[in-house]
Amino acid sequence: MLKIGVFGAGHLGKIHIDHWKQIPGTSLIGFYEANDSDAGSVLEQEGVKRYQDPDQLIADIDLADIVAPAAVHFEIAKKCLLSQKHIFIEKPLTQSLGEAAELVALVNEANVKCQVGYVERYNPALLALSGKVLQPMFIEVHRLAQFGSQASAVSVIMDLMIHDIDIVMHMVKSPVRRISASGVAVINEAADIANARIEFDNGCVANLTSSRISLNNMQKMRIFQRDAYIGINFLDKKTEIISLKDAGGSAGTSGFPLEMPNGNKKIISVDAADVKASDAMRMQLEDFADAVLNDRPVRVSIYDGFQAMDVAEQVLKKMSLHNEMHNV
Numbered sequence: 282m283l284k285i286g287v288f289g290a291g292h293l294g295k296i297h298i299d300h301w302k303q304i305p306g307t308s309l310i311g312f313y314e315a316n317d318s319d320a321g322s323v324l325e326q327e328g329v330k331r332y333q334d335p336d337q338l339i340a341d342i343d344l345a346d347i348v349a350p351a352a353v354h355f356e357i358a359k360k361c362l363l364s365q366k367h368i369f370i371e372k373p374l375t376q377s378l379g380e381a382a383e384l385v386a387l388v389n390e391a392n393v394k395c396q397v398g399y400v401e402r403y404n405p406a407l408l409a410l411s412g413k414v415l416q417p418m419f420i421e422v423h424r425l426a427q428f429g430s431q432a433s434a435v436s437v438i439m440d441l442m443i444h445d446i447d448i449v450m451h452m453v454k455s456p457v458r459r460i461s462a463s464g465v466a467v468i469n470e471a472a473d474i475a476n477a478r479i480e481f482d483n484g485c486v487a488n489l490t491s492s493r494i495s496l497n498n499m500q501k502m503r504i505f506q507r508d509a510y511i512g513i514n515f516l517d518k519k520t521e522i523i524s525l526k527d528a529g530g531s532a533g534t535s536g537f538p539l540e541m542p543n544g545n546k547k548i549i550s551v552d553a554a555d556v557k558a559s560d561a562m563r564m565q566l567e568d569f570a571d572a573v574l575n576d577r578p579v580r581v582s583i584y585d586g587f588q589a590m591d592v593a594e595q596v597l598k599k600m601s602l603h604n605e606m607h608n609v
Contacts, residue, residue: 283307283570286342288335288357289349290314290323293371297348298327300563307570313338314349339364344573346566347371348398351435355380362387362395367573369566371398372447373439374586378594381587388583396569396579397586399447403561403568406513407448409520409554415452419505420487422449424515425495428468436471437464438593438600442491445502446479446596447581447589452504455483457592462599467494477596520554 285301287294290312301309311330314320320331332338339345339360344367347357355375361368362384374381374397388395401407422445457479464475474492481487500515509524525547538548565580572579 283344283574284342285309285344285346285570286332286338287312287346287348288314288338289347290319291316291348291350294319294348295323295327296562297346297566298323298329300566301346302327302329304563304567304570306574307344310342311338336360339366342366344369344570351376355384358384359387362391362393365391365393367394369396369398369569370586372443372586373590373593374583375590378587378591381590385583385587394569394573394579395583396565396572397581397583397589398565399444399581399586399589400561400565401444401448401515402451402581403559403564404515404518405556405559405561406515406518406520406554408559409556410511410513413511413522413554415504415511416506417452417487417504418485418507420449420452420485421503421505422487422489423499423501424489424491425497425499426493427496427498428494436597437473437475437491437493438477438596440491441493442475442477442489442596443589443593445489445491446477446592447585448502449479449487449489450588450592451585453481453483453485453487455481455485457595458482460592460595460599461603462596463603464600472600475596475600477599479592479596518556518558520556522550522552522554524550524552526550 283306285307287298298312301307309329311332312323313332313335323329324331345361347354347368347370349357351373354370358368358370374384424441424445426441459480460477462475462477464472467473473494477489479487498516502513504511509522512521527547538546568580
């Protein structure tokens with residue numbers, strides 16, 4: 282039985298605690314939360330033991346789930362790794378790239394499992410493409426969130442866009458050649474809306490737009506590759522694949538006929554991918570627990586988390602430079 286300890290009992294931490302109580306093969310030992318109000322609501326609703334000493338919780342567990350504020354991620358994760366505990370850590374990894382690099386090294390030295398909480402990797406609309414060969418040449422992403430009353434000190438890059446940076450890096454699998462970006466702070470001191478163009482060595486280009494001051498929510502990714510267009514709606518959990526197929530191809534192939542410039546006849550086939558309903562947040566925790574129990578690779582590694590953070594930091598720098606040049 283895998284003994285679990287949760288660090289952080291805020292909004293997201295409470296959801297994690299509830300999931301861990303139901304995941305087979307695990308036993309939720311307790312949680313640590315410095316805020317008495319947050320801790321109290323967990324004790325009332327969940328009936329889980331609260332630890333006053335984080336070091337004691339680390340000593341009593343096999344796996345630490347770090348859902349505390351990003352400001353304390355590094356401190357908690359380092360203690361866990363030095364005690365050779367497996368860790369699940371929410372994004373962003375840390376507050377600085379230097380701290381993130383140190384965690385990568387510590388994970389390797391400790392020889393433990395570590396997964397970063399990029400929950401969109403478990404979105405059923407994305408998982409529906411698991412068997413599809415992806416060779417994107419252009420990617421367009423819009424992640425727009427309705428304006429909320431709560432102020433944020435974190436840039437929309439680290440708040441929202443980093444999810445799409447992680448997915449794009451995972452899909453393209455090529456070194457980044459060039460980044461350009463621009464953004465505007467409308468309500469908060471940090472940017473609320475931003476656009477980034479990421480060019481890769483293999484020729485792929487990704488255009489990412491993120492906003493938290495929109496009228497409507499939107500989470501869409503459009504992937505263009507040779508002979509195919511793939512549309513992913515993360516919000517509505519729908520995926521469509523539009524592809525060019527030979528007119529005399531597989532039996533049952535249907536679609537819209539198209540005559541190519543060279544005289545060949547093709548069919549534009551429109552297919553809805555088989556999207557299986559699931560709880561992405563619970564799935565990522567179950568998947569990580571299974572990776573630990575069965576000693577297999579995790580879906581979102583510590584290096585994946587570092588890589589996404591590295592690119593996000595570059596986007597922030599390019600955005601800052603662009604704003605200075607244009608006196609924004």
